[in-house]
Amino acid sequence: MRNILFIIFLLIGNHLSAQxxxxxxxxxxxxxxYATMQAEHLVVDNTSPATDQLFxxxxxxxxxxxxxxxxxxxxxxxxxxxxxxSYENDVPAAAFSNSSNPLAFNDYRQQIxxxxxxxxxxxxxxxxxxxxxxxxxxxxxxxxxxxxxDQYLLDNTTLQWDKIIVGGHSQGAGHxxxxxxxxxxxRVLMFSGPNDYSNFYNAPANWLNTSGxxxxxxxxxxxxxxxxxxxxxxxxxxxxxxxLYPQYDTILVQTSNPPYDFSHCLYTDDTSGxxxxxxxxxxxxxxxxxVWTYMLTSDTLTGIHVYTTPNDISIHPNPFTDKVxxxxxxxxxxxxxxxxxxxxxxxxxxxSNTLTIDLTSLGAGVYFIALQHQTxxxxxxxxxxxx
Numbered sequence: 601m602r603n604i605l606f607i608i609f610l611l612i613g614n615h616l617s618a619q620x621x622x623x624x625x626x627x628x629x630x631x632x633x634y635a636t637m638q639a640e641h642l643v644v645d646n647t648s649p650a651t652d653q654l655f656x657x658x659x660x661x662x663x664x665x666x667x668x669x670x671x672x673x674x675x676x677x678x679x680x681x682x683x684x685x686s687y688e689n690d691v692p693a694a695a696f697s698n699s700s701n702p703l704a705f706n707d708y709r710q711q712i713x714x715x716x717x718x719x720x721x722x723x724x725x726x727x728x729x730x731x732x733x734x735x736x737x738x739x740x741x742x743x744x745x746x747x748x749x750d751q752y753l754l755d756n757t758t759l760q761w762d763k764i765i766v767g768g769h770s771q772g773a774g775h776x777x778x779x780x781x782x783x784x785x786x787r788v789l790m791f792s793g794p795n796d797y798s799n800f801y802n803a804p805a806n807w808l809n810t811s812g813x814x815x816x817x818x819x820x821x822x823x824x825x826x827x828x829x830x831x832x833x834x835x836x837x838x839x840x841x842x843x844l845y846p847q848y849d850t851i852l853v854q855t856s857n858p859p860y861d862f863s864h865c866l867y868t869d870d871t872s873g874x875x876x877x878x879x880x881x882x883x884x885x886x887x888x889x890x891v892w893t894y895m896l897t898s899d900t901l902t903g904i905h906v907y908t909t910p911n912d913i914s915i916h917p918n919p920f921t922d923k924v925x926x927x928x929x930x931x932x933x934x935x936x937x938x939x940x941x942x943x944x945x946x947x948x949x950x951x952s953n954t955l956t957i958d959l960t961s962l963g964a965g966v967y968f969i970a971l972q973h974q975t976x977x978x979x980x981x982x983x984x985x986x987x
Contacts, residue, residue, distance in 0.1 A: 621644070
């Protein structure tokens with residue numbers, strides 16, 4: 601099964617290749633009330649057919665958007681528009697790890713993300729990540745009207761979240777996750793974070809285990825087991841508070857291939873070179889490019905790319921209630937049925953023209969029919985739905 605899905609993953613990954621234009625934008629250009637000499641926003645625009653999705657990336661403490669040029673350009677080449685946003689990031693989440701205030705981490709995130717007046721920081725609404733992103737998109741839409749930046753706005757003050765993938769590194773991973781609590785982005789990607797662990801209470805921050813708008817199956821985490829900033833064991837507790845782990849088991853990416861057993865809890869143990877472990881998850885490498893592609897493009901429920909090439913087959917009825925009939929020329933093909941978790945349910949060979957698949961005993965949900973030639977690459981995977 602893994603070989604089939606891995607090859608499909610590569611076919612999809614190779615298919616997505618866009619021409620990009622990367623440039624920097626000073627915040628003061630988006631609103632004259634911003635101070636001059638602030639770190640510039642990094643923008644990656646597609647100049648070829650794209651996904652019509654925006655990757656909003658939020659960097660870590662003390663970073664500037666241009667520090668993430670590598671991952672930003674790679675995501676752009678996959679077909680996404682990208683914004684690596686400049687924001688006030690000089691105070692790390694760890695500054696509140698010993699606070700007796702049970703809402704310290706929540707207030708910290710709320711103020712930086714939305715600018716809600718609170719006491720922990722001095723970040724107003726104008727300087728919040730949300731407002732800075734809105735103002736940058738308005739500026740881009742006005743300055744480059746042919747680049748279609750307005751598709752990521754409902755109006756000139758509101759983000760179109762269902763077209764946005766929000767991700768971040770370290771402090772930014774926590775902000776991305778926090779947005780997922782109150783908004784409905786297409787997915788949430790967390791690199792080396794969140795890191796909101798209270799040493800005072802010996803527990804993850806309480807905002808992590810509160811219910812949120814974005815379903816947990818749309819969250820992906822990529823950590824380092826030797827993280828030099830936050831203990832990996834604390835990070836696992838944070839993922840457990842999110843209900844991401846152990847619902848999804850941890851997968852070491854060096855010893856696995858996409859789709860990584862459909863996990864949303866990925867980690868690396870790579871300590872080679874001079875890049876510290878905490879930054880390894882966002883450093884450009886062939887390994888990370890595979891991980892990033894999986895996190896960005898896999899089906900959020902299964903990790904399977906539904907890839908179809910012409911085969912003159914028909915599947916009916918679909919949706920179905922008990923049986924599915926598949927018609928086509930299946931000479932030298934093996935036909936396999938998987939459930940939504942990637943478990944092989946049924947396996948057929950030596951089928952000529954018509955196959956009846958009986959799934960009466962199984963519950964309602966999504967299933968997949970895979971056709972694989974006996975000697976060639978898999979030809980297609982088809983989604984079927986049982987009602």
